[in-house]
Amino acid sequence: MSLVVYAAASLFAVTALLLFRRPRVALRDPLTASTWVSIFLGGLCFFCSAPVTLAAVNDLTGTPNFGAPMTYSVISAYSASLLILLINWRGGPAEQVRRWVVRVATVYSLLIAAIITLFTLASAPVERLRDLDTYYANTPYMREMIVLYLVGHGACALITCYVCLRWSREVTGTLRVGLRLIMAGLSVDLLGFALTKITAVVARWTLHDLDGLSTDLAPPASAVGALLCSAGFALPRLLPAVLDQWHSIWDYRALAPLWAELETVPTAPKPAPPRWQLPRGRLYYREIRILDALLALQSRCDGRVRETAYRQARTQGSAPGEAHFIAAAAMVVDAAHQARQPQSPAGQEPAGTSRLHTAVFSDTGELVQLSRALAKSPVVEAARAGAARAARS
Template sequence: MNGVLPPLDGDLPFYVSSGLMLLACLLKLPALVRARGRDWLLSSICALLFLGAGVLFITAQTSIVLVNRWTGVPNMAAPVVYMLLVAFSGASIVLVLNWRGETGSAKPRHSSRITIAAYGAAVVLIGVLFALGRAPVEQRTRFDLYYANTPFIREMILLYLIAHAVASLTVGHLCRRWSREVHGTLRTGLRVLATAYLMHFAGYDLMTAAAVFGRWTGHTWDVLIVIARTMIAPSAVLGAAGFVIPLVGQSTAVRYWQLAPLARTVRPVRGAPGPTPLPLPWWKPSVHLRLTRRQTYISDRILACRDRSDPRIRHEALRLALARNASGTEAAAIAEAALIVAAVEAHYADGATGSPPRRGGGDEHTVSSSDLVHIARALRSRIVKDVRTRTRNGQRP
């Protein structure tokens, strides 16, 4: 081995992606310490991010050379990469199992233990097979092809490809099926994940397996290894994004921001129950307190204009939304948003003219705070915008 390291430029995407995943893991570390191993979902997330960062870091050519040099074993980086990749595959399955599993249910933990045992055994077996085989000539990027016919090394390569492919197909299938049952950022994240693991399978597993199979049959399909290598970083980052998107979508800061359009919509309402909270400086209260204040602000103003609510508006908006192929959740949010918009406009108009409240059938429907984000998002609907326009023009259903 020479003493010159390969150029770092080609490794930069691997190191940047690895650093981002490691940073995300470190941000979760305090919560993991507080949980003391009792939160399987959080433990799965941290394990996935840590192992993913390790895979990306060790796959870079500079890292491969350094591992081989520091250990004094010509191809020591190869089994390290394979073991990390197989561990990452097992962690992916465990995370999805715990992510979807019911809180407190024993089934996800039982399935997780089986997965951990199976993939843990595969990791150990990879190390054993490498120790039994002979790989004296250093191969930084073509190890799979160069040793495709070498006893024990051949079986090691086949083992890691099968383990990784099974995990990619399993996670991709679970995420795709689950995405049909949910909405919002969770659906987006699951679809991104399904795409990422399809890239894992089609772009890496199949390409590498085909190149190795070519060597077994006397063909030279080395270009497939080059294609497979280029798929590692983007598919891993896409997978990390798929896990992070739903978590970000559920964060307090994001919910506070998502409620801003609804807060602006109910701003014209006057005479809300209870005193209006004093303005709070940005540097003092927590985001949780701000979210609670905003939810209270919105709910109080919806309550204040309830006398102007007309249930016919909700029923009509719901009918139109369903006719336009909106899902049940989306249609309900659109209907509620239309009702609120019409009530606010009527409240403001009656306040300006001094008219007494007009009941539209004594609607006592209330809105839970968990629905407010969906309603805020529904304000962008053409149905809601049309209701606002008609109400401002004095038209009633």
């Protein structure tokens, strides 16, 4: 059981690290900070509830079952963090948000204080690592402590589900998907964890034995529910960044033909890019190099080549916008070929020179269109062949 619980805690830790990759930015943003705290506490709940962790804490403190109030306190803090995260996420007037955050923090702080106080007053000499809730269900003060943390956690699930249900009717896209994941996770947690635990405890009060609900069904249900809930909170914040990186991979590859054409064009020296980069960073450096090369080719761009290529593209059925990129690509190919010829004077502009304004192609999408025209258009290929013949003559 401990291995499964630690695996769930590890997933939470990885998600928390992804969200907290920029600590200074995260700490200044209440929503990012509260998301990170919530996911971190979710992982800590699993870590603390593992039998191996409970046994180690009990041995370290010398107090049997000391891990119980510790785990229940973390669960209560996790419940509070979910509500605070939802408050920050929903937004509203700053003063109202602050007021509700203070209220939630106060209520759950009192709940945690009550849990610790009740455990101090109780007598629980027999260490129980998996079935403490049912074993001490009839023990004074322990009984109240168990009921308190379950009620606090269940109330959080009910309130959050209600707010998410109302909110999901007002929004669309990834936010709605995230809210539905949160509702699904909290429903699993409410029915599979809180309700089964309470049922098993009440069964003990009536001298029945339903301990299996608490020891066998509740832990995996809690893990599934918490993972769904955390995915719902993280998805609207992580998915845009993931999609941006994914699109950057495709754009980086799409720019390969244009970069292959311009790679040998002499440009001003630039600092070497970092060795390890995310796709977005690699795309950025490729764009910078391409724009530098286009700028270096300004004096070699022949307007006659562009005009001829434009007419040919239009004759072949290309739309005006597509023909514009084909003509520019043909002129770039001709200018790059000139730059590779040692006999071509760099400072002398050919007749009919037409400036290639790099600002026109500063957008990633436009550079990608230029690259595709360069790679696929027969008009551009004809311009490349014409430049090669001119160089040989």
